[in-house]
Amino acid sequence: MDMGLVAEYEITCEVLPLVEVAAAVREATLEVELQYNHGDRPLFIVHVTGGTNESVERAFESAAFVASYTLVGRAGETCQYQVQPAIGEHSQLGGHIEDLSALRALATTDSIIERIRVTPTGWVQTGWFADRDVLNEFRAFWQRNGEFTLQRLTRDGEAEAPGDGLTDRQREALRIAYEMGHFEIPRSASLNDVATELDITASSLSERLRRAQTHLVETTVASTWPPLPE
Template sequence: MALRAEYEIGCDALPLVDVAASVPDADIELAISPGMSERPRFTAHVRGSDETVAAVEAEFQRTPFVGEYTLVVRDDEASRYSIRPGTSMAEQLGDHLDDLDDLRALYETPTHIERIRATPTGWVQSGRFADRAAFDELRTFWQRNVPFRLRKLTRVGDDADDRFAGAGGDSNGDSLTGPQHDAVRTAYEMGYFEIPRTASLEDVAAELGISASSCSERLRRAQTHLVETHVEAEPRPVEQSR
């Protein structure tokens, strides 16, 4: 089953993250030319006020990543630039990733990156994956190297509106019920699943407007459903009587 995912990659060494940090009002979307050469050409769509766009151009001249940039078109929607990198992949990311060959291999798998947005802390990417294994390979690589946060994972197909990793609606297939999804998402965003926790069960329940016992039940049911759906079960050992 093909999947579409949206996720955050927390790495300030990624291209143009420093520009986004210097001009936080700018909306910067990127596209990378096909192939994973050492210096692939980038296209940047910059949205914002005239002052914001001018500030981005000034940062283009400062950041080592931009060796040369050309304004392709400017209209009411966005200013589009073609960027020739001034640094190689190894120079840009080598100190932050454990294996650049693994990164190159990732984008030779059945993966299509549909959208990249540079933010002050990293990239937000949206992509289409041939199956769960292709997505898990990408997720595992980034989690091994930098902070990674999954925003949304959906199936692509006849039931494309159904969430793969939990959503509102019914509980058919892989999806959670609406209340279960809200509970898991709220708990995640508040830090309930962090180590150590930054929010208690009571905090999550108060945010949802329910009792702590109801919140606990929703989270347990959701976790049980996700494990049963996405984790291959192994036979349980038979306990020997003593």
């Protein structure tokens, strides 16, 4: 499949599986893979980096979502667990997701979710999407059922967006301006529109964007230019 976009986005939805575990062991990083060949209760392969085995396993034992868990491997600081859910998708999400069939329909789109990181408030997913319309299906669904925050977007085959060294406010300003269409030609959102969304003045936004763009140029394009002749 020829994928067009690579996106990383955060889903804020505290009823997603294993969120309660991530909230209980905040010093650990949890990444999951789902094995769907187990009926309506797919097995979860959970890669845990950081934290102690004892604290992680206590969190598993306390989580209503977890029926059982097995430590199946270890590589350096990362432990791999197999987790059997105690409840199915409907019991876990049915009272919070307006249309579970719409959630299942996302799995049939031209997309591949490669990575899922569990946070104390939801999931951060990284995936490939055939085009912007497919990505917008994910965005629209999670905006209806929680929150969707786009963190990174590149075209397939391009290097990841740099971003190191940007402040959180600069990164947020760039992201919101991009999502609202401020950088499109013609623009679909003015500087004032974006500033209103961020609840700051247009002059503050202008300076924030200028500093962020200057940093990106200095760390990407400028650093690759040959020195000027003396």
